[in-house]
Amino acid sequence: MKIFRRATDLQRYLSDLRTNNRSVGFVPTMGALHQGHLSLVERSRAENQVTVVSIFVNPTQFNNATDLKKYPRTPGKDIELLTTVGCEVVFLPTVEQVYPEDGSYQPAPIDFGQLDKVMEGAMRPGHFAGVANVVQRLLELTLPDRLYMGQKDYQQAAIVRAMLNKRGIDVELIVGKTVREPDGLAMSSRNIRLLEQHRKMAPELHQILQDVKNSILAGEAPDQVTARASDLLDAIPGFRVEYVAIFDGHTLQPISNIHQAKIVVTALAVWAGDVRLIDNIIISE
Numbered sequence: 001m002k003i004f005r006r007a008t009d010l011q012r013y014l015s016d017l018r019t020n021n022r023s024v025g026f027v028p029t030m031g032a033l034h035q036g037h038l039s040l041v042e043r044s045r046a047e048n049q050v051t052v053v054s055i056f057v058n059p060t061q062f063n064n065a066t067d068l069k070k071y072p073r074t075p076g077k078d079i080e081l082l083t084t085v086g087c088e089v090v091f092l093p094t095v096e097q098v099y100p101e102d103g104s105y106q107p108a109p110i111d112f113g114q115l116d117k118v119m120e121g122a123m124r125p126g127h128f129a130g131v132a133n134v135v136q137r138l139l140e141l142t143l144p145d146r147l148y149m150g151q152k153d154y155q156q157a158a159i160v161r162a163m164l165n166k167r168g169i170d171v172e173l174i175v176g177k178t179v180r181e182p183d184g185l186a187m188s189s190r191n192i193r194l195l196e197q198h199r200k201m202a203p204e205l206h207q208i209l210q211d212v213k214n215s216i217l218a219g220e221a222p223d224q225v226t227a228r229a230s231d232l233l234d235a236i237p238g239f240r241v242e243y244v245a246i247f248d249g250h251t252l253q254p255i256s257n258i259h260q261a262k263i264v265v266t267a268l269a270v271w272a273g274d275v276r277l278i279d280n281i282i283i284s285e
């Protein structure tokens with residue numbers, strides 16, 4: 001496995017590969033890797049000749065300095081895990097490699113319309129502008145054929161799809177299914193920060209999403225279902241709900257009737273102590 005810390009070295013290596021017509025799959029991550037990330041690497045490995053994984057905790061997408069500081073960083077273990085799944089290339093840049101100090105990287109802001117006005121976008125100002133910029137920058141450095149992201153971050157995948165369209169970037173976006181712990185908790189780098197009593201209750205997030213899905217499919221009104229789900233989550237000691245939403249999977253706008261949309265999704269964000277967890281499932285498609 002090749003490990004690059006400098007953007008120019010990575011670019012040189014990948015351009016040599018491309019002249020030999022090798023297809024490149026790219027998996028951007030913030031490290032503290034788990035099976036969710038590895039599932040994307042495995043899929044990329046199956047569909048491309050070379051897989052590049054980036055590990056970069058992108059400061060511009062954190063709207064909260066404490067969250068950035070506390071974000072888990074386990075580079076040694078990450079490299080070991082990537083070796084076990086046969087990843088060919090790892091890009092481990094410093095902030096200066098991604099955002100040159102001469103300020104030469106200044107993409108014009110993107111208007112995401114209503115996509116970034118809801119859920120994560122509403123709760124984390126500036127978050128998606130940071131995500132879109134770093135993904136664009138990493139794509140410029142790696143020039144992959146395919147980009148792999150997880151359904152776990154449903155809204156993020158929608159924002160990146162919109163960014164690719166608006167910037168006219170010709171890369172295929174592939175969204176992999178959410179990988180869960182045996183008890184249903186969606187795998188996340190942040191899970192290792194959960195207190196024991198919060199970790200025990202965290203599978204309720206997935207359970208409640210399933211209940212939301214069943215209630216909606218049984219014909220209950222979305223407002224009533226989300227209010228009940230929020231109350232149940234807020235009643236768990238140490239948990240505080242930010243949102244429970246039922247929305248059109250393309251526009252991300254709330255819906256009042258599931259027949260309004262081709263894909264209907266339910267998503268939530270909950271604080272468990274000082275750890276913020278998000279999850280979602282598809283209700284119908």
Ligand code: AMP
Pocket residue numbers: 028029030031035036037039040148149150151152153176177178179180186187188189
């Ligand atoms: P992160 O390191 O949290 O920025 O995640 C990197 C990529 O892995 C993103 O595209 C995430 O959506 C994806 N990902 C994170 N957790 C999971 C999971 N449990 N299952 C599938 N994909 C995931």
